[in-house]
Amino acid sequence: MKAAGILALIVCLVASTESKVYTRCKLAKIFSRAGLDNYAGFSLGNWVCMAYYESGYNTTAQTVLDDGSIDYGIFQINSFTWCRYAKLQEKNHCHVACSALITDDLTDAIICAKKIVKETQGMNYWQGWKKHCEGKDLSEWKKGCEVS
Template sequence: MKAAGILALIGCLITGAESKVYTRCKLAKIFARAGLDNYMGFSLGNWICMAYYESHYNTTAQTVLDDGSIDYGIFQINSFTWCRQAKQQEKNHCHVACSALITDDLTDAILCAKKIIKETQGMNYWQGWKKHCEGRELSDWKKGCEVS
């Protein structure tokens, strides 16, 4: 009977990392509190639009790329340059484990995204932003969300 209980516990732990998919307005509030509105000149609408097209607001989103690296979390931050997945060749510019980018707590992901904005060419790092958000009117992304 103990073995069955232990197996059940292990099963819960393995499946315990359920994905959290934020609503647009909840994410707008989190982003606003984190100081993303007009961070490095990018409006809150840019951040909300980018997160939608990168991950559909899914905190556990992961995309394996052709080079073997993985994009993680709500911002789809790449393992080769920005976070530590376990391989030595990774640069880990954000000084964070990739697993920290796929939790419901967005603190590490937001800090890393801010670093990316500073160290690269702004939001051009994110292809979803370039294709769907760049140069567009983005005020509707925060409409009705009770953020200024």
Template sequence: MRAASILALIGCLATVTESKVYTRCKLAKIFSRAGLDNYKGFSLGNWICMAYYESHFNSTAQKFLKDGSIDYGIFQVNSDTWCRRAEFQEKNYCHITCSALLNDDLVYAIICAKIIVRETEGMDYWQGWKKHCEGRDLAKWKRGCNV
């Protein structure tokens, strides 16, 4: 009986930590509904392109950096400035826990990304965007998605 309970608990935990990798068109629809298309002058293509090069559309992506901080979620938001890990006192300008950025519904990630764009005056915060998306024709990122 006890072994069955432990296995059930492990199964629940495995389900919670399972990553969600979105399709391009699913993200286009979510981002469009969330008001990201032309938010602060950045087209929907910019947001989709950035999410691809930052996380490959993986809502639970995490990147551990040399300085001890961690980039979280679909937009790879950094723990040092934008969110708070329980054991550290980061700046937390988005006023959220970093774990909230790993949620599959993307609400907190989108709210935080809007704050970043507003507070940093653009998408230059994201190196993936600067390297692969900035100044390019981004129409292909929403092509065929009916948004």
């Protein structure tokens, strides 16, 4: 009986960590509806491009860094400054658990990304954006997508 309970728990944990990889257009639509198009002066193309180079549009992407911190989710938001990992006392400027940044519901990740853009130097926080998106024609990132 105990083994059945443990097996059920494992199945629940595996099911809850299934990754969702969005398509470019689906993500553009979500970002547009969330008010990211021209948020803080950054076009929708900037956001879609950045998410691609940070996570490949994967909601459960996680990257462990050399300092022991972890980047989470579609925007690869760092645990040391922006979210709370377990019971560690990070800065948690977004007032959110890091686990909330790796779900299919992108609400918390988008709210936190907006905060990062406002409180830092725009999108310079994201290395993927700086290397691949900054200063480029980003119209292709929403081309063919039905976004308002």
